[in-house]
Amino acid sequence: MKPLMCLQDVFDEYGHFFPLNVVLGKSLKNILPNSLPYNSEKIDLGTVSVDSLKSHLDKLNISYLLTEKGDVIDKNNLSNWIQNTNDDLEVIEFENIISLHRILEIEQQKKIDVILNRKGNLKIIMTGIDELKDLDINNTEHYKRINIEPSLEDEDYEVFGSVISKDNLKSEDFLVTFGLYDLNGFSAMIKSSRNKDIDITECYILWMIIGNPSKLSIFSPSNREFQVDYIKKSILLQSNNSYYPIKTSYKLPEGCTISVNAYCSTANYEPLNIRIKLVGWSEDCIYFQIFETNLGNTLIISDDSDQLTSIEITICVLYSNYENLKIDNKKVEYSLDLIGCILTENTKVIPFSKFFPLIS
Structure with missing residues (x-):
């Protein structure tokens, strides 16, 4: 669950980079003053005799040179030093330096690139499913604390997440929002219907955390291949229209999954009476119907403009060729449509007039 720390341990032991070519030889140096009367020039030592090299040193007023280890070599002893270089070669230069993991097989390189996440992309950090059997069936508002490890x-x-039944079906009898995030977990605020046939204690809450693995230092291996996009918008609910288009900065392909979470600042993390329903999509826009409800699909938005509700809506877009989401705390898989809505050809629309202006 902490792959970045494991990679860092490897880099600390073996280094971050690897040279494809290593130049071996011997080197000498000296420290020259900043100003010299002698004009500098490049000398090819492969074609220069020792006597000629001495003459260049004389022009620079250099009487000795230093090895990499700090040994002093008198200019008159250069010939003997050069003759002995073959017995004790040193690394002179590294060429064609690559990242250490580039020496691995292609598939391993790709997996490490995902973990390194150099562009800081959002990823699925962790997923889980938790029982709701500790809730009180007589209440219509519930708080469920989810602790993570x-x-x-x-x-x-x-x-992001949803309430699912014991038959592994997404339940429309509950409204769930998430908040009160901290390092050890979060809370789910659940609003349930008064339908006595639905027993919340027999249901489960399915959830996933998205974020930047580098910041959070956690990155489950279960769903690393998913590409994740994230949108956050503030919406003022209107009494004369419940349809809201939200523009994206990228093209939406068919088959991606849309999950939504909402927060109302005036609700103080109380369960919301707001239902958010995806009703359509186009290449660069998602269309939602957002309305306050008593879970009987009755609109209760006030006509009084002073009482209109403002909400913060967060949208997660998952791109993947996979149909299921792997669950970390149960080692099972659930269909993506249990945690969001999958964009299909049937829900693709052409914008029409009943939608409010684009929210971008």
Whole structure:
């Protein structure tokens, strides 16, 4: 779960870089004053005799040279020193330097590139599923604390998820939002219907954390291949329209998964009566129906502009060729449509007038 720390241990032991070519030889040096009466020139020592080299040293007023180890070589003893170089060669220069992991097989390189995440892309950090059997079936508002292991090293992350039934179906009888993030976990705020046929204690909450692995120092191996995009917008709910288009800065392909979390600053992390439903999409826009509800699909948005609700909506876009999400704390897999809505050809739309202006 902490691959960056493991990689750092390897780099600390073997270094970060590897030279493809190593130049061996011997070297001598001396420290010259800043100003010299003699004009500098490049000398090819391969074609210069020892006597000629001495004459150049005389022009520079150099009587001795130093080896890499600090030994003093008198200019009159250069001939003997050169004759003995073949017995004790040194590394003169490293050429064609590459990152250490580039010496591995291609597939291993790709896996390490994902872990290094040099562009700072968001990733699926961790996933889980937790029972809700400790909740009170007589309540309609619930708080579920989710503790995670190992702990994160930063609170800059987002959580998305849903309530699913014992039959592994996404339940529309519950509204769930996530908040109160800290290093050791987060809370799920759940609003349930008054439908007595639905027992919340027999349900589960499915969740995933997204963030920057470098900041959080945690990166589960389960879903590393997923590409993740993230959008955060503030929306003022309107009484005369419940449809809201949100523009993306990239093209949306068919098959990606959209998950949503919402937060209302005036609700103080209480369970929300707000349902967010994806009703369509185009190449650069996602269309939502957002309305306050009593879980009976009855709109209760006030006509009073002073009482209109403002919400923060966060959207996670998952791109993958996989159909399932691997769950870390249970070692099982669940279909992506249980944690979000999958964009299909049937839900692709052409923008129409009932939508409010684009939120970008």
